[in-house]
Amino acid sequence: MLHPRRLALRPHQPEEARALAQALDIPEVIAQLLIQRQLRDQDEARSFLYDDASQVCSDPMLFRDMGKAVGLIEAAIEQGHPIFIHGDYDVDGICSTVLLAEGLQELGAQVEHHVPCRFTEGYGVSVKAVEAAAARGAKMLLTCDCGSSSHQAIDVAHDLGMTVIVTDHHHLPAQLPNPEAHLNPQLPDCAYPFKPMCGTTVAYKLICALHQQRGLAWPTQFLDLVAVATIADVMPLVGENRGLVRSGLRQLALLERPGLRALAQISGLEEGPWGSFAVGFGLGPRLNAAGRLEHARLGVQLLMTQEDEPARKQASYLDKLNQQRRDLEAGMRAQVEERLAQDPSLLELGVVVEAGEEWHQGVVGITASRVVDRYGLPAFIMGRVGDVCKGSARAPENVNLHAAMQKCADVFVKFGGHARAAGFTVAWDRVDEMRRRLAEAVAEVRQGPAPVHVDLELDLKAANLDLARSLKMLEPLGEGNRTPVFLARRVRLDQLKVMGKTGEHLRCRLVQGNLERKAVAFRMADDRPHILDKHLYYDVTFELEEESWEGHSYASLRVQAVLEPEPQVFALLQNKAQWNRQEATPCLVDGRNVVSRRAYLEALLHQGHTPLVVVHDQAQREKVQGALPQHLLSIETYASLRAGFDDVVLLYPPSTRQDLLQSAIQQAARVHVLFGGRELRQEIQRQSQLWLDRPRLEGVWKSLRRHAREGRVEVRQFPSVEEDIRPLKACLQQAVQVFEELQLVERKSDSWIIRTSGGRKLEESRRYQEMCQGREQFMQLVQGFDERHLRLEEHLVRA
Template sequence: MFKWKIERCDEAKVAEFQSRTDLNRLTLEVLSARGYNDLDSIVDFFTDTELEGPSALIDMDKAVEHIEQAIDSYDLICIYGDYDCDGITSTTILFNYLESMGANVMYYIPEREAGYGMNIEAVEELAEKGVKLIITVDNGISAIEEAKKCKELGIKLVVTDHHQPGEELPDALAVVDPHRTDCPSKFKDLCGAGVALKLCAALDGGSYDAVFEQYADICAIGTVADIVPLNGENRTIVKRGLQYLPNTEIPGLDMMLDKLKIDRKAIGSEHIGFRIGPVINASGRFGSPLTAVKALTSEDPEDAESYVETMITLNTMRRSAEADIMKEIEAYIDEHPEVLWHRVLVLAGKGWHHGVIGIVASKVLDKYSKPTIIISIEENGMARGSARSVKGFNIHTCLTYCEELLIKYGGHECAGGFSLFEEKLDAFRDKIYEFAAGLEKPAIKVITADKLLMPDDLSIDMVKGLKVLEPTGEGNLKPVFAILGAKVTDIAGLSDNKHTKITFTYGTAKAQALMFGHDPTMLCFAKGDVIDMLVNLEINVFNGRESLAIKVMDHRLSGVKQERYFAAKDTYEKLMRGEELPANFVKKIIPERSELVSVYKYISAVRTTDIDKLFMKLSGDSMNYCKLHICVDIFKDKGLIDYVPSSSAIVFKPVTKRVDLDESETLVRLRSMLGKVE
């Protein structure tokens, strides 16, 4: 179960702004909940930010000077990119531009196995090929040793990047990075593709007109895929890019839209984030990033089609690899349920493809609502890890705490990567647990809703008004709404019960909602129950007819007290980790016989359930999550149920003879603990 937070708007301000703007009430309520509570901030949000002149980025003029010299001299220029979507799109933008200017230009992107950023071996290889100038895109700010090697080999170096610089900058002819402390540019959140776009504009005399027309679509893809905040200049870039994308002049991108069956009349940032971006990323994760660059730079439609088909195949392989790793993780958890008792999940496996462990970490976090670290153990005794987290558990701080065990690491609050020797894994895991134990409270995933919906909000006109908030993404998330107290009037399975459609009443409103990935036979509610939901609202258009689409993100039976749930869950996990609990806690979590009977009767009646559903159905003043889980543990001890830790599934097992629950290992241990603390 996830923790919900429902924001509130300033109703007086919303009423005032309704009379002073063309925005509808629902849109203004979302903006107010997000902190836009004065007219100037609202006007700023909807006014496309004009991009600063490219020369506002420090060293941009130097970069232009040296690149133009190389073009004029017909020196071999190499664009040194990165293997993710931002690096691939950055490389594409700059390569296409320089080629159109008649430059002698090539590109180089290291394979994922070589690691992020520049490396000495690559610099030496490029020197042998006769490269006279290297321009980095989406990397280079930390290439201190590589810059020295360039100088030693007589290669000129221009760095363009958007990552945080260290204490020392590379010794290059120009170091263009908005995060340099001495950079005067006002907007700091550009991705690598955004910096590359500005470099092209600077080379084009400072005007954005031509580069927007040619590269805004590619730049928008890099911007959304790199999950930089979609505000300010990034919002302008993505809006312009989405205007050009339906009629893109890039053959490979045009082919991709067709093969992914993306409706060109309705392309939005979500299509980039969930469809286009992953296909481009798959090349760097599971194949070669060069495939994607070739797809986006080829002018031959047949070649472009071939590359795109390869990318889509790689993306399918990527999904399959993720699914296989998830199955291995679930099997491991079922064998080692103690993994789930810790505040952070640390899971390692041999041969897990390092190109997808970051995505797997995100999926595990989403499933178990805890910070997650996934580690791939390689045949050479090395291990590479990827971490994903939530607010309250800083990944970079955590990795720094463990730095004496790591070969290298990097990251920020919510994500990071690292490498270490396999022999250090156990010590690393213990150190992670030690760090987590020192936190005041466990960090858990929180889903924030912008507003508690009223029945009259569920109208086509009201929801259509939300479209002005697009493009949505990092820093401007798609609105999430809460519906509390909806009565379910019908439940129907879709696509062989892979998905569910529910019909419900909500005050005076009657509506339908879709629950993707939910089997109607496994829901926590039945027809007639009252439920709470977090939803996205959209407008569907079919045969020219508009309809309201409600997509359920999370749901629960109405009235669940989430603070009690998470507090008692933390107590249960402390108990299972062997931490000392106060005597009054131990007394409260030992179930009475009548409580055991009540829980057992419910399980025997429904046959199959899980811990969260059990909590929703049976929790009360004396029955909390911890005590419920202990009841389940007792039944499992005595063979009355099967329990699957990875899914928390509970399956009833009929018995033919009387069972003495007092002999349960769990009860014996708890009573022993009580004796020790009293």
Template sequence: MSDASSKRWDLPNAPTAHTLPRDVPTAVAKVLVNRGVDTAEKLRLLLDPPQQLPYNPQRMAGMDRAVGRLHQALNQGEKVGIFGDFDVDGVTGTAILGEGLGELGISVLPYLPHRVEEGHGLSGAAIQYLVGQGVSLIITVDTGVTAVTEVAEARRLGADVIITDHHVPQPELPDAVATIDPNLPGCSYPFAGLCGAGLAFKLMQGMYQFLGQPWNPALLELAALGTIADLVPLVDENRFLVQQGLIELSQTQRPGLLALFQRSRVDPKHLDTETISFQVSPRLNSAGRMGHAEDSYRLLTTRSTSEGDMLADSLDQLNRTRREASDKALDIAFGQIEQKYSAGPLPPILFVGDPGIVPGVAGLVAGRLAETYRRPAVAMSMSMEDGKVVASGRSIPQFDIEEAFGSAQHLLVKYGGHSQAAGFTVTREQLPQVISVLSEVAERELADCDLRPALKIDAEVNLEEFSQDALHWLSQLEPFGQANPRPLFLSRGLEVLESRTMGSTSQHVKLLVSQEGKVMTALAFNQAQGWPQGASHLDLAYTINADWWHGVKSDNLKVVDVRPANG
């Protein structure tokens, strides 16, 4: 089996001439030029885009019909059902619509499906429940663009449907009053990268604009949470939503979020995308993974401090349960990979399955495998009592896993997702054939790809280049995320002044390193095993991260990979 820890370092091209402003520090200029920002004008467009954001929602296909139908519901006192997905994107989008419509006086009924009992997507049972509760208009969030049968059922029962979804539509569209999806053929909206929460925000922006009323800036808190969690590109309008949303989150008045920040040991004044991704989103997601997503919805929307505290405690406990289940499932998954492929090379797509991989953590397992082995991976929960297997897949940029699942759709009960994250349900009897089909697709499409894990270095620098001015300039490139990752630096020959392990199982390494008189702290999380012990000098690939402790900021190296110097 190939060594998953042996990463290829893809070094940047040799520095080229640029016309960036002279006050841009050298380390920052290297990053910008490597990312194609090599003139003063390109830098200005990055930091201060000329277009007015957020964009006019009326530029979105279907927005006029959706707003018109909502206005009818407002005038006629109709009850509106909101059907959202159970992940953070779906929950925050549902909350955006619930709050936005509720503040207009529209009666709303949110519905979030149970991950295990109902699964992804709009269902006939959910429609029947909503209609039975007096709902005459259903709005979907982060789902629905392929729900032809379900929307037809809603229409048969007398309910209209507005679809908001960012997934790629099929040739046949549901018979909805309006479908708001920037991926629709012919849609001329200037940015197609919005997530479900982003589209829910656009619908509320459109409704309030139609009524001539200002929308509540607190909706941006929810839009930012969903956008960060869904790993959509943090460029263009998404960059605006996250930048402004982080400002709103820093002064949020939501009791549930304040309680969750406290449990997460997060200072809202110093929130960034990584804090949301690693501290807040997992807790919000834990309800949908290990319990019911309704708890996350209630935490986001409650106005009660006591209820917020109770729900934050519940999500914190669910997150601990999720971590325990994840650790168990990861041990199983890596054990299966080691057992299957110890004698030979890894295949282009990995499959693991076990009753110990519960549906709520299967996606996390697949993601870790794809990240570790740099190839698509599918993790399957084999514990279903009805004879069905629920699978989650995660991929790499060179392989569209949702499209691959589509090649086996004739064998599947259902499937769906994105190019990099998708899932399917299949009967046990059909599973071997599905694995065969997907393996053939991966063999064909990845035949010429170098699947060794790789790190794309943005700039090779000396530590002395990180002046306070340079660190300030780097912060101007935030928010970091998909399509705008935190810059990855390489420094060679760093002298190790101090080194020790830390963590409950000594799984982390903390270092004090020096280069030409500049001393900095380096933190290597979950890298103690395999660390080059005893090396006096190291080559480090790392990002620069700000840590806050009792209101004091320190900038540290977050180690991504390490090699002995000259090794």
């Protein structure tokens, strides 16, 4: 479950959203989400919503060395020289290899291709593969999704008489290799304006430039590969990437490629149009499973297959590999969670560092990501290989992973990565030291709790089918354009059922008032014991989507997190509360999310506590007396509190800070906050009728002047004055007292004498200053009863 303090609700600009919605003729919720994505300009927002690849892509010839690369390839085609394409073992490497192989073959090139084995060759251009290709007669080495740091392989290629073209997108080493042409948007002198693209997109730009050189149309048939790679490689879906993926998803939905058609069928994907979710959680993991568990060439073969039957067999095999990957990952995750449950002190370190003898290298990274999602802590997960451990690290956004690793760099054999992800090797006998050193380093670089961002607070009434359909305007969703996450307050979770083959998911209905919505919560079955569905309301974060069943569409909620209930309230409702006074000030117990306040009071009485119940007035006192045995309760208003109670239950908010400083509350062991937003709004409304600011005082003064006869307002005129200032009626006596202090009014037994000159400044009135101070203190008190968590500690401490 999610601790409330990790919740980070993005700012809401309703007026700006309303104006943008009217200008673009879109729902206000969509406009607000665009503003949160820094799309305030109407033209930029319109481009974001509607432009495709043809409208956002720049001239590929802007790439550094693109002209050289095109000339070298055209010469190789003309001379009949074989081109050796070398890719990588992830989805991006697979797709870029297929794109270059097919694209160049269509232009008349002789090509062969190679993707490395993760376990025997590792990342980068394989020297052995280059030597073997040269021996077979290859005259050109063309890399994709790799090569920018492959100095040795490029030198070997040159020694063997090969021309080298590197196409890559990774960050550059301090010393660059020396190919004949180097296509990488990260190069400092590369003029191409859009930088954060994947390797497949760089390869696509090369094929586009070759088509452009020959006067051919853009090769849109490869955009399906660009879309799959961009999403799977977690590139930001903004700018060119967004346009390319939008066009690519349309191309993908046609399923013209037999391999992708078979993969879609085996993934259980319905016919398009698809969003990025179908790629990120359907196609991508199955293609990735080839390189993770066996060999990436299985993915290349599938994508290049031209016949349906072989494609179905290959897709089925990849699906089985992906299931193996999921089983391996689930097993590793279960072992990690079991260790942490058995020894909670490991979590107190603030970083998870775990190693396993048989843990598979291909799934340590995804396991680390799952651990981060669950615990909100950086995770280092590794498998033993002989005398060393090789692993992957992931971190939430409040921890700079690379900075932490730099602080204890000597403990690693080697490591590399960036702020959120890294790979590393460490000696097996130094894992415990690594855990200790990393705990110290992470503590130094951590910046607050790991935030969980929420876009908007939304009632379930607004989380409807119309909004679910409108949200599709934001597709494609992914990195840089995350699926919107909403927050529903005070929701009951009903009809909870465990689901899934491994029993790790939940199905339920979210109920808010008279409304309910179907929902599913993936990998949250472990939270079931912490959900008291009959006794507590919960705050829930969720994503909203459209689903269909037997021809009927409905709004479905994908629960992202259920916020933790107040631990003491949870224990009390289970009759397990164990309270010992340890602090000088009372302990605050937030019971505002209980379904039944009567049940809460009964639980207190059942466990032997005799509380002092604080109500607003006699009417509320009688209501409580009628619900529970009177002889078991002490019920008082704030004006008549008596000390001597360990438990004080507030059924109505205090009006002033002084109410909380009474000895009855100060001497209590626990103060239970049991009123809700309705009571708080009532008190705000009551208080606001008593507040006097300058405009209100001016209104009262003008009314007195209007009713004055020869500078006097007589008693019989008072009702007329009150009627004239009806909204300020309750403030009249206070206003007159202020005017008396300012020597503007003199009160007689039968009248008020009104003076029109000779008065003092308003700020000189002590009563006015006290009222302003009281209003400010009350609003600070209201802020203390924050929606997410109580912040009243400072109000319980005497000045």
